[in-house]
Amino acid sequence: MADTATLPVLDLNMLIAMYGDGSAETIILALSGFRREAAHYVQQLQDAGQHNVTTDNALADTARLCHSLKSMCGLVGAAKLMQLCMILEQAARQHDLTTLQSERLKLAEVWPELLSQLDLILLQHGYVDV
């Protein structure tokens, strides 16, 4: 797996390739929708980390959340968060609590960094509701 630190935070070329369209309308629709939905997923992952629940059900929930978030990231080119989701999903499935705990802390860096990029690109494309 590639090192999370070396990956782009947000790769617009990936979004354009996935949607087959680089219009401002599509970029705004995709990034504003992603921003809204991904925030819920990240919040749930961070909450689960704070409560440090390690039951089978909690780990399955974490794996499911990471799996869904990973796909969403893949659509818009949020490469760094996508990589982190892959690591977290794998750790949750393998009950690797050490990796899960240490990697989950990285959300506190990766998510705000991605949010700033999202807001910047949305503003550049004329979206003012950031």
Next chain:
Amino acid sequence: MLMCNILFIDDDAFILSAYQRMLRGSVYQGFYLQQPALLWQQAYLSSLTIVLADQQMPGITGSQLLLKLQLDYPEIKRVLISGDLTLAIKQLVPELILDAALPKPCSKVALLDCLQRLSGGLTATT
């Protein structure tokens, strides 16, 4: 104009909105369902040509849903979408016959190519 009715089933609204965007301006009439359990109540069900279902959904997997669809509506083409396609295909029950499988997320090009093949060569864009 000849239209082809396509249904996407995924519990994630953002993913459904992406498919909707990808079908914009195409010959395909898209339907979008976030709650798989409601499939059997949809008035458009018998008019569908292709159903694409996400594998990982709460309550029922995409492959379970497609198997039921195969039994009740065998003429509808079935496509499984999964973030881990290798694992999903390994876990399929032998009774289920898929017409195609797509990775999640999939690009507009891959999606339209798949739909075009399954709809008998309908040109993807108008």
